[in-house]
Amino acid sequence: MTITVPGPTLGVVGGGQLGRMIAEAAAPLGVEVIVLDPTPDCPAAPVARDQIVGDFDDPEAIGRLAERTDALTYEIELADPDHLASASEDADVPVHPTPETLRTIQDKFAEKEMLSAADIPVPDYRRVDSVADLEAAVEEFGAVMLKARHGGYDGRGNIPVHSVDEAEDAIREVGSLDDPNALAETFVDFEREVSVIGVQGADEVRTFPVGENVHEEEILRETIVPARMSTATAERAQTVAREVLDALDGRGVFGIELFETPDSEILVNEIAPRPHNSGHWSIEGAVTSQFEQHARAVLGWPLGSTKQRAPTVSANILGTVDETQPAEVAGIENVLKSEAAHLHWYGKEQVYPLRKMGHITATAEDGGDVTDLLESTRELRDSLTFQ
Amino acid sequence: MTITVPGPTLGVVGGGQLGRMIAEAAAPLGVEVIVLDPTPDCPAAPVARDQIVGDFDDPEAIGRLAERTDALTYEIELADPDHLASASEDADVPVHPTPETLRTIQDKFAEKEMLSAADIPVPDYRRVDSVADLEAAVEEFGAVMLKARHGGYDGRGNIPVHSVDEAEDAIREVGSLDDPNALAETFVDFEREVSVIGVQGADEVRTFPVGENVHEEEILRETIVPARMSTATAERAQTVAREVLDALDGRGVFGIELFETPDSEILVNEIAPRPHNSGHWSIEGAVTSQFEQHARAVLGWPLGSTKQRAPTVSANILGTVDETQPAEVAGIENVLKSEAAHLHWYGKEQVYPLRKMGHITATAEDGGDVTDLLESTRELRDSLTFQ
Numbered sequence: 001m002t003i004t005v006p007g008p009t010l011g012v013v014g015g016g017q018l019g020r021m022i023a024e025a026a027a028p029l030g031v032e033v034i035v036l037d038p039t040p041d042c043p044a045a046p047v048a049r050d051q052i053v054g055d056f057d058d059p060e061a062i063g064r065l066a067e068r069t070d071a072l073t074y075e076i077e078l079a080d081p082d083h084l085a086s087a088s089e090d091a092d093v094p095v096h097p098t099p100e101t102l103r104t105i106q107d108k109f110a111e112k113e114m115l116s117a118a119d120i121p122v123p124d125y126r127r128v129d130s131v132a133d134l135e136a137a138v139e140e141f142g143a144v145m146l147k148a149r150h151g152g153y154d155g156r157g158n159i160p161v162h163s164v165d166e167a168e169d170a171i172r173e174v175g176s177l178d179d180p181n182a183l184a185e186t187f188v189d190f191e192r193e194v195s196v197i198g199v200q201g202a203d204e205v206r207t208f209p210v211g212e213n214v215h216e217e218e219i220l221r222e223t224i225v226p227a228r229m230s231t232a233t234a235e236r237a238q239t240v241a242r243e244v245l246d247a248l249d250g251r252g253v254f255g256i257e258l259f260e261t262p263d264s265e266i267l268v269n270e271i272a273p274r275p276h277n278s279g280h281w282s283i284e285g286a287v288t289s290q291f292e293q294h295a296r297a298v299l300g301w302p303l304g305s306t307k308q309r310a311p312t313v314s315a316n317i318l319g320t321v322d323e324t325q326p327a328e329v330a331g332i333e334n335v336l337k338s339e340a341a342h343l344h345w346y347g348k349e350q351v352y353p354l355r356k357m358g359h360i361t362a363t364a365e366d367g368g369d370v371t372d373l374l375e376s377t378r379e380l381r382d383s384l385t386f387q
Numbered sequence: 388m389t390i391t392v393p394g395p396t397l398g399v400v401g402g403g404q405l406g407r408m409i410a411e412a413a414a415p416l417g418v419e420v421i422v423l424d425p426t427p428d429c430p431a432a433p434v435a436r437d438q439i440v441g442d443f444d445d446p447e448a449i450g451r452l453a454e455r456t457d458a459l460t461y462e463i464e465l466a467d468p469d470h471l472a473s474a475s476e477d478a479d480v481p482v483h484p485t486p487e488t489l490r491t492i493q494d495k496f497a498e499k500e501m502l503s504a505a506d507i508p509v510p511d512y513r514r515v516d517s518v519a520d521l522e523a524a525v526e527e528f529g530a531v532m533l534k535a536r537h538g539g540y541d542g543r544g545n546i547p548v549h550s551v552d553e554a555e556d557a558i559r560e561v562g563s564l565d566d567p568n569a570l571a572e573t574f575v576d577f578e579r580e581v582s583v584i585g586v587q588g589a590d591e592v593r594t595f596p597v598g599e600n601v602h603e604e605e606i607l608r609e610t611i612v613p614a615r616m617s618t619a620t621a622e623r624a625q626t627v628a629r630e631v632l633d634a635l636d637g638r639g640v641f642g643i644e645l646f647e648t649p650d651s652e653i654l655v656n657e658i659a660p661r662p663h664n665s666g667h668w669s670i671e672g673a674v675t676s677q678f679e680q681h682a683r684a685v686l687g688w689p690l691g692s693t694k695q696r697a698p699t700v701s702a703n704i705l706g707t708v709d710e711t712q713p714a715e716v717a718g719i720e721n722v723l724k725s726e727a728a729h730l731h732w733y734g735k736e737q738v739y740p741l742r743k744m745g746h747i748t749a750t751a752e753d754g755g756d757v758t759d760l761l762e763s764t765r766e767l768r769d770s771l772t773f774q
Contacts, residue, residue: 003720343416
């Protein structure tokens with residue numbers, strides 16, 4: 001394959017921080033990015049070639065994006081797979097990962113079925129189409145997490161159910177009694193939450209080192225790389241991640257969230273068909289970032305090295321505010337003064353409680369201790385205050 | 388000092404590759420960039436917030452840039468110091484490095500005088516205001532390089548003069564017989580050309596490790612970091628670079644080009660009051676890039692670490708064409724397939740002979756040999772072909 005620059009133009013449905021970081025990574029490759037996002041002047045807009053203002057499920061806007069670009073992808077699961085498929089066909093431009101993969105991952109039950117069919121270990125789960133289904137699941141497993149099949153993220157649409165008495169109310173919270181459209185999953189008594197960022201290229205697969213993820217209120221707070229787990233378990237996580245990539249169709253980066261159980265088993269929790277928050281460390285911590293890899297993979301270009309450059313921790317800057325307000329953060333001088341930390345501000349105009357506003361990545365000297373690095377990076381992040 | 392994001396907007400006179408890489412580095416810091424450049428859709432335009440189309444010496448355009456930004460800088464010596472000074476005053480925004488420093492550096496004779504006054508070692512030189520001045524210099528030194536005081540770069544405006552017979556013709560080439568406006572410099576029999584990228588912050592000075600520069604036809608081809616020189620000579624280069632920074636006024640990054648003589652003396656060749664081609668390696672090779680440092684310094688923010696992350700080589704992609712044509716380069720797959728190399732394409736629409744179109748940076752494993760890395764990076768670069 002002969003590749004030339006100026007390269008193709010990449011169309012990205014979604015212009016949030018992921019679209020922004022894809023655009024930042026694509027520019028040095030000679031690849032320009034146009035994003036589609038409903039928010040005028042979205043985070044990606046100032047660094048992308050252009051923004052089309054439109055909804056993620058607006059067929060006309062997706063069509064215009066396809067007409068102006070040479071390949072399509074998305075940075076948000078809310079992208080509409082049907083409209084992506086028709087826009088791709090009409091404009092004769094590829095879309096990756098495939099709309100079929102997006103459709104599967106959008107439906108948490110279908111995702112689990114796909115993984116199970118490929119013999120990939122997942123927590124026990126049951127389809128919930130009625131209150132009776134949920135009651136049966138609770139009786140079988142003792143307690144379950146009820147999850148809406150569609151639309152939940154960062155823990156939204158997830159309701160813990162500890163007894164059959166709670167079944168009706170839980171279903172009302174995720175859907176309707178007539179049509180729960182949900183699944184019930186056993187609680188995994190995990191030792192550790194980890195993730196592997198995988199890249200499916202045109203004819204090669206690569207994975208980044210395992211990251212260890214710290215969640216609170218089901219929102220990612222920090223990622224530690226390498227994960228503080230045994231080599232054998234890390235290798236197992238890599239194997240499972242490669243099995244997941246094998247089971248998925250279409251090129252691109254996938255964020256594969258995993259549980260490590262107390263007996264060192266690896267179970268797949270969730271898959272994101274796009275660069276993932278737990279892969280942000282790769283900008284400074286790996287030879288090639290997940291964002292550059294995503295652009296390369298979607299375009300069918302050779303993938304870059306996923307080798308880790310240094311022990312690395314990333315920490316999210318979340319909206320520590322009580323209500324929506326203009327975004328302004330003080331204390332940045334602490335990050336700038338650090339010899340190890342890098343700021344990534346996403347350029348969002350408004351902050352609301354727990355909104356992802358930016359992140360900090362810090363790298364240690366070779367052989368440096370990641371637990372110390374985690375502490376110092378948290379301190380830095382916690383020194384920031386919304387005004 | 389309390390620093391908040393969203394940060395200030397930075398105005399940059401010049402929107403070439405340096406402006407582009409400043410914009411790429413500033414975005415994650417929450418700093419937006421507006422560039423001023425006469426070429427519509429200049430290299431920086433697609434990644435900057437906005438471009439003002441105007442000449443580097445257009446007072447009205449510089450004034451508009453100042454009105455829309457919180458701090459001014461420039462990425463090209465052709466920026467007009469007088470207009471920068473008045474725009475800065477009128478709009479009450481700082482400009483760095485100071486117009487006075489820019490004015491001094493724009494005049495190669497004034498630059499040498501400033502360095503000499505500060506006891507900084509430079510090659511012997513004489514002011515040339517007449518043919519007689521040049522003849523006297525040739526008689527004194529045997530042979531000299533005649534340099535136009537203003538406007539030369541990448542070797543343009545430099546004429547070697549080996550005998551008094553050549554004096555008149557040489558002066559006609561750099562200026563007029565009435566007003567040569569030139570200087571004559573001894574040829575330095577150097578062992579090595581090196582450079583130090585220095586950063587002058589609000590109240591701190593930092594320098595990057597010494598880079599070794601390979602020039603051909605007076606245009607930089609490759610930079611090797613660390614330079615292949617003795618520790619003592621590298622330390623001497625650092626000392627001289629810090630003396631240069633002390634002698635200069637205004638914050639920002641300075642590219643300080645040096646000669647190492649056969650007896651390990653260090654002489655200052657030229658100074659650029661901006662990020663420098665020989666500092667591009669710092670994007671992948673150092674903790675903080677020269678572009679991020681420049682943004683931090685101009686804004687008066689704390690500087691980042693200049694620590695080197697790995698042995699690094701950068702190689703320029705120059706226009707290997709016979710005449711001006713649309714820019715299209717094939718062979719990019721070779722760079723993408725490398726486990727060590729990173730592409731930086733500048734997005735210029737036209738290529739002409741020896742135009743700087745992009746660069747490749749490659750890093751080695753710790754303890755890797757930079758001479759091997761230089762060879763492999765050159766091979767990669769030379770595998771690229773203009774179509």
